[in-house]
Amino acid sequence: TAVRLIERHGMDMLMQWHVKTVEGWMRAIPTHWCEESPQANLAFAWLHILRGNPTGAFPYLGRLQGLFSDLQAGDRDDDALQAKWLALQSMLLNAQGKPDESVALGRQALEIAPKDDLHVLSLIYLGLAGAYQQLDDYDQAVEACQYLIQHGRAADNSVSELLGISSLGLLALVHGQYHLAFEIVSPGLERVERSGSLPPICSSMYGELGVIYYQWHQLELAHKSFRRAIQISTLSGYSDAELYYAVILSRLFQIQGDVDAAAAEIQKAVDLMQVEAPAAVREEVISQHVRVLLAQGHLARAEAALKPYGFTFQEQFSYPGLKPDQPLTGTSRENTTRPVGVLYLSALRILLYCARDRGELGNLQPGIELAGDLITEALQRQYVPLALEALLLRAQMQGVLGNNPAGLADVARAVELAEPGGLVSIFVEEGPFIAGALEGLLESGGLGGVQPEYVRSILAAFSKEPSTKTAAGEQPGSDQKAGEPAKLIEPLTGRELDVLRLVAMGLTYNEIANQLYISVNTVRSHVKALYGKLGADNRTRAIEIARQLQLL
Template identity: 25%
Template sequence: MANTKDTIRNALSGHINTPVLREPMLLTTKFLRPTSDSRAVKRERLSALLESRAPKRLNLVIAPAGFGKTTLVAQWCSRVSSPTAWLSLDEHDDEPRRFWQYLIGAFEQAGLTGASDLRKQLAHHSDDTFTEAITGLINTLAHDDSPWSLVLDDFHFIGNPAIHRQFAYFIDYLPPGVLITLASRTEPPLPLARWRVRRWIQDIHPGLLAFSEDECRQFFHDTMGLDIADEDVHAIYRKTEGWVAAMQLSALSGKDASTSGNQINLDERHISDYVLSEVLEQQPRELSDFLLETACCPRLCASLCDSIRGSDNSQELLEKLLSQNLFLIPLDTRNEWFRYHDLFRDALQLRVSHQDPDLAARLWHRTVDWLLAHGHVQEAIAQIVRQEDWSRLARVLAEHGNNLIHGGYHLPVLDWIDALPQDLVIDNPQLQMLRIWGLFFANRMDSLEPLLSGLEDLLDRQVADSHPDAEGALGLQSEISLMRSYLARTRSDDKSAADLTRQVLREIDHTRIPLKSVTYYGLGLDYYGKGELTEAEDALQSAVRYGQVEHKPSTVLSSGGLLAWIQYNRGDIDLALETCTEIRQWVDKHYADPTQPRLISCWQNSTLCEIHRERNHPQLAATHLKPLLEHVERGTEPGQHVIIQYVRGHLAFSEGRLQDAIDALEDASQTARKRREQIVFEPPASTALLARCYLASGHPEKARACLDSRADTEFTNPLHLEQSRISEARVLVALDQPERAQEILSALLQPAERNAHNRHLVEILLVYGEALAKQERTGESEQMLTRAIELASEAGFLSLFAEESPDLRALLLGLPALDEPGSWNASVRKMLLDQRQSGEGHSEAKPSAISGERGPTTLNAETLPEPLSQRELEVLALIHAGHANKEIAAKMDVAPATVKAHIRNLYGKLGVGRRTEALARARELGLLQG
């Protein structure tokens, strides 16, 4: 089997200089599953572990070269009946576009319907995140509904962080029944801990690859061709517990060890001790010293090893250990980072601590020093906690805790502070302030006020007593003021919040604490709450800039997300998307850790969901919403809860899932009302959107009652007040009171225009136009609606029109402005026509972009919104006869593009999305026989 893999790799070598094509030719030998070696040990018990079962999504087969990973997986594949795709990776696949071309190509080669189109689309895709392509593959697998398996062999060749992020996204959203198997020499940097908690992973590691006694016998007799007596096989198996690595290492004790079990004299209770002694005794003094000196390192690299050893040859020694496979596990594909097997490392540490305790202590201190100096703060803290060096933990937290908290690690910081003896915390202002910040980010607001008062008392005492750190302690006053400004926001005390924030800005340049980003974020929230959007944008841009300087990724994400949210609501969709993209790229470049859950911002993901929903890309919107829903299910800060449920409800409303929308928006409205004191900003006006849902479902009185339940005085943000008043006008139009609606809209028009609230301005003009039409003021109505179209086309709004009432949509379709040339006009017109043909929109049977479920349809021959034309009936008959588009074009003597247009119209009239559905629907309607 190894020869098969070598053959594939040799074949690849001739393709290194092949020119890159827009639609590259794929090397089909990479999709061939290796044939099983008849001499190989049959691993039935491991094959059973690899079998598909809920909720598993990933088989992880991790072991050094020569452990039989590929053999095991190939054997398993040969026995399963489900469709299986195989891809052998190599060093040339460590590039995102090529990786996904080949991965989709593997499915295509294995027969997945639709994979070919996906791969062709990917070749022309300019977005380097490939989100749409990956989402397309996930949806294709979901629609196929088969228990697919995908094997990626030699995954250790993939080291590109972008691919790891994309692949993690792919695994996160796999449909049920699809199983991925990775065979790799190294554990990939994926969110494995999170997936293991969810029971998505079956790990096959070297320990599980250990042979049973029968497998051990097969290994020596059949695979290795060695003539070993059964009693010797039994002795080796018993003494090594079938650990293949230990059996290999036993050969180091002498030339005849592999053929004579009697030469192995082990204490069966301490197999790891045996392995350790055999390894150390067999190595040159230089290597054995290296093993002992570096055992204190949780991870190893040449620089770290050189630093603690006072040498410059560590890279050479690491490579020697790696070549001998002496329990050294690579953590990357560049031979830069390694770790020892945990049992082996524990045994080494035990040995050095017994032989020379002073040396062990010095080495440990040097290791922690290096980790801190090189930015590996969490690893350093883990080592300090393990050694229970509490005084050093207190010093490290005082120095690095602020950045850890603002990097999203507030919960571990709280745990570390709780682990400290109280006498180290009670008189330490820095640690007390860290606890306050940690509790703030953990949304445990109720406990903050007494802690702040206690800290102020401590600072006063230290200043009065001329404490050595009195100057540094005074700097904490700014942090206290900043925290009090956020608490003032939770009480809706905007004046106190603004005064405290400005006080911090005046003092901030005289402190040693990096606070500018968090302060400007608070200032941005203040301006946003008052509707001063230009000032809010300026403050938030400053927060992003200072957050990057201060290395605070969570503040950068939150500030950039709120900035994008404002840009979107002002109508600058392209600018909002650009802001989100730039912020995401900066965070991923500087703070991406694939082993940890991806750092996300409620503001940013909500903005991206709104952008893609507005652009009529509900599937893409749902991909940004889904991670937020996990936070709602687990429990999140109430302000974030309201935003997420609002965006969730808006997406459901746009898709016509009215009951889902009502459920989400009622929850958002109740949470905003009941937990207002815990929310540091005014959330979106959920009741305004909820009223629209009631209108769409035919309950205008419910809509009116919903709006009447909240007074305008509850709004401090003019955007939210506008949103509520526009919904009120919609209700009045629905209740046939257009004159009253016009009064409301007239008062809103100029302020929205003056403040560049462009999204609301378009909505005001649309509803105003409908109110005028209700009064038979046709000319004025057309003027209002035409102006709305002009503004919306500049901003790129789409779904906004489809969410309006049926009467208003009919008015829009009658406007000459919508017939003018241009892709935007064509998109809006097609969207409205499709909506009319499918039953005026907002049907409870519409599919969900999140679930992918399709509801029942009720079309019949008498209720088709528009009959099929003669040409469309011809196309339908040719489809029924099994002809492809090109053949249909030839038979009808028209261009292929014309055929596609007929098919598109045909699908729209029948309310279907593909050929098989069209034929089934046509039979139901009596348009086809058989």
């Protein structure tokens, strides 16, 4: 009876992301009970692949090889089983980074699958969508997702339909098409919310929606979306939603200046990742962990996080070479060949930290060259967010070397790429240098065809960052008594804080202007404003009050 339950419902439950339930069945049933059942072995092998553990699927695959060798071609039930078997192997090949072989098996499965068995066809197209994504065949991947959606609707199978919608949304995000992704995902979520029944796949869709809101700098909506993703993911056993929410929440805290809270959140993800070993977000966790460690000044730990992946920073920077057929980013849940783009970006971030904060310039030129390779590869594959981050990092490296025109050119190119998708937070995350470059482009008219209002919206997001942990907003008046702690008359803006920190370092107005890509007159205006807010009439007094307020 137990085996029949798995045979009849195992694959259906997995397609609805009820992983914990099927995992419970697998643990409760003695292994020998299912050894002769193709359906049960298919379900358990599929379970391990969904868990990002293709090695765990091998024992079932071995048994399946023998079981399917005895099936008779032309029998409808056997053809359906054989097609499922081919679809499973196609998924496994995706996980092993062999998309060409995966496509071949997927097409073979389509030839023998019963045309009215929409469940089997959905499995096949799910594998094909993942393979085409790895091959950077955008049109074929979109077509496979559309077939998945169509078959789901025809079979009245909302889960298959939502799988197609989610996959299509991920494709749009990877290519920087954030408005398109929103138009794909949001109506699907609204429809299932009205139905009152949310399959676990909706956790992925809410995660996509959260990424969109985060990059649009609508941070409260991003919070809300990721919290909903976590609520739904508890039904499935996937840790990916919880992990990725921790990554985004850490980034939210860091973008708002609370490094301690950012560190606490990303540590939750690191700890959970060691237990769950999720398939889809490992590199995102590592990337944000590196960001936070650098913000805390823990350079050695940041370097150690990338060492297992072939990056070394001692004396001479070395890294694993980029390969033409190597995926720079991951978009499918089945792909455990680990997207590597974010790891290279993390390495660039370490090099930038060493140069800017420690004056170690020796590895900066190799870093600039690596960034150039990443940008070229990402643009060829139309991976816009990856190219954007590499451009912004290279711009900052150029700035450290004093190559301001080259840095401005990179920022201008990044803005041009980001404008169609309306991305904002990717700029804000990079801090004052990028804000200064954007101001410089506005002042000099160097935006090309980019609308100035878009750049102003990015700069407005910079100014929304909390500027102090002290008595911001208090109105002490002008009768402060001697011995009383200093108080701000009005909170400093983000740009005023940038200028203040450079003033405290002893830089001249010309040097500050060059560092922040703004004019000398703009520097003077910021200095006058911050002196007024601090209640100071000279540099020495301003720095003294700022230190009392813990602004420095």
